[in-house]
């Protein structure tokens with residue numbers, strides 16, 4: 001492998017820039033040429049490709065977002081799209097492609113691999129919802145951003161003796177909400193993976209007030225999708241003013257934390273090492289704290305679960 005391409009795909013995540021930089025500089029250390037593909041698979045189809053040098057990836061390590069930009073491409077996910085993408089990569093002399101993104105992006109990477117363009121996947125998403133890895137780039141930054149935002153919500157909830165229902169990102173995965181509920185001292189957390197009892201939550205709020213609490217935080221995953229209804233419901237039943245806040249995209253922006261910078265750099269450099277050794281069609285993952293690589297089909301089959309202990313912990317701490 002002499003020339004590699006690198007792209008970011010799906011939702012952006014803080015640390016993606018650090019990962020691009022590490023892939024590029026890691027590959028350059030092995031004497032490989034590096035092509036940056038703009039706008040994910042969409043840009044690949046359109047040949048939005050340019051050579052990167054060590055300077056083109058300087059001063060991006062600390063920046064949120066992805067300087068290569070990203071997209072969710074519909075036209076790519078067809079047989080014709082895959083064929084075209086492989087052809088464009090060939091024209092630009094790309095022997096292998098590094099895809100930084102989530103599970104959806106890996107499906108694209110696998111299709112490319114099957115069509116003759118070797119790929120390596122690097123986990124980049126704030127959701128931490130990739131089965132084969134215990135950590136995804138962007139997760140720690142998103143958690144810290146949301147944690148600080150909820151601390152601020154708590155200040156005002158406490159002053160007004162209100163209940164705050166805070167909707168956080170994570171798509172259909174509850175990793176973000178569950179960790180925030182623990183870190184922000186929430187009375188309850190509602191996630192798509194576990195059933196919840198609204199009466200129980202109302203009871204927790206009422207009992208909390210009776211014990212002298214002056215604020216109540218309920219963290220809800222966006223995947224549950226009933227935030228405003230929930231809010232109304234809690235207010236009606238408890239008589240406590242209840243407000244909804246949807247944190248939204250603030251969670252996806254910002255300078256990556258140390259954990260995200262270091263993890264992205266390790267994973268990016270590892271990806272370059274694999275390609276330099278001719279190892280292809282792998283997903284980079286973190287398992288037991290170590291960076292490893294897993295065959296792409298196997299990686300896509302893997303699943304992981306929210307630890308039930310975390311839900312218990314929220315309950316225990318809400319007294």
Ligand code: F6P
Nearest residue numbers: 011072125126127169170171252
């Ligand atoms: O995957 C990251 C994420 O921010 C999810 O938490 C969220 O559901 C989704 O992306 C939103 O995607 P988009 O910005 O394309 O609407």
